[in-house]
Amino acid sequence: EEQVVESGGGLVQPGGSLRLSCAASGFTFSNYWMSWVRQAPGKGLEYVANINQDGSERYYVDSVKGRFTISRDNAKNSLYLQLNSLRAEDTALYYCARGGKIIDFGGQGTLVIVSS
């Protein structure tokens, strides 16, 4: 079964950092673009970042540029999102998703809460 499972979310103070992880299984991870998409509580979806198969291309939405870093380890079938300088507006459920244009499918998400 093809799936991705996110982890690493939690409660963090403004200005703090977190590293989200996504473990992929059931498909050839290294063949796919991967993405992070987030959803603030009760709000819509926002495409945060994506990365190509070998990590040589990365794109970020303007609101996270310079603060978030997407990366991957194909040997470990894992995707990561390093979140630095966190703000209250970064509070959201973060989904790991297969695909760089279309979201083929995503996980259940990991919740990040930025609050003092």
Place this chain on the structure above:
Amino acid sequence: EIVMTQSPATLSVSPGERATLSCRASQSVSSNLAWYQQKPGQAPRLLIYDASTRATGIPARFSGSGSGTEFTLSISSLQSEDFAVYYCQHYNNWPRTFGQGTKVEIK
């Protein structure tokens, strides 16, 4: 950034009726448009890509149309499992952006 605008915000439909959802792009996205369904507590589920191609396993009652700036998702005969929030998303360039969603609720 391309702004995606969906209408209506909420659509009240009786089971068995047809639902028509609209999505407008602030500039042309060609046919680079996807539709997703999201239920509470779940990740979005891909329904349609390339504006009109059903994703694997999606029932034929779901259909998409349009190109350029105007798009439509139609659900021909609403089933109980179709009541959810629907999002459009373009992938013509970066950043990919979503519409704000249309909630399809039981009338």
